[in-house]
Amino acid sequence: MTSARAVHGVHVRNVLQSGCGGPFAIVTLDFEPAGAASFACALSEEELPGEYREALAAGVRAESDAAGVPLAAVLRQARWHEVDSHARGFHEAGVHAVREALRCLAEGDQPRPVVDLRPVRRTSQPVR
Numbered sequence: 001m002t003s004a005r006a007v008h009g010v011h012v013r014n015v016l017q018s019g020c021g022g023p024f025a026i027v028t029l030d031f032e033p034a035g036a037a038s039f040a041c042a043l044s045e046e047e048l049p050g051e052y053r054e055a056l057a058a059g060v061r062a063e064s065d066a067a068g069v070p071l072a073a074v075l076r077q078a079r080w081h082e083v084d085s086h087a088r089g090f091h092e093a094g095v096h097a098v099r100e101a102l103r104c105l106a107e108g109d110q111p112r113p114v115v116d117l118r119p120v121r122r123t124s125q126p127v128r
Contacts, residue, residue: 006032007104009076012114014093023089026079027056031101034072037064041075048078055087059094067102 007030014025039057041048048056056075064071073094080090096114104111 004033005105006030007101007111010097010100010104010111010114012093012097012100014089014096015115023086023092024079024081024084025052025056025089025093026077027075027090027093027097028077029060029097029101030074030076031071031098033105034070037061037070038072039075040073043075043078048075048080051087052078052080052085052090055090056094059091060098061094062091063095063098067098069102069105071098071101073097073101 009028010031011028012026014023016023037060039060041053041057043053053075056078057073060071060073064073100111100114103109
């Protein structure tokens, strides 16, 4: 189902400008198959506050574990907003980034930008 290759430049833009404050999370990550899900950040605390970094890492690990495909992720770029960003938006961005990396591995494709304005839903749950 998946090949053992790296997927570089997975870009997720989780932004909903509704006047109600968020989410606002823009990230670019690199992924590669690993023995266990992991997350590393190449950014300073100023570039991405710890709260958002931890939420992004949790989303990456949760989706990697749920898919049963351990991936090592490295955060290369991030944008956040002082008012509109929150942890949930970064968690969702992490989930969507893993889904895109897994799609690339399964299809042997390059990453496409992911722009998602809807909440994350587990794929195993029916959508009502």
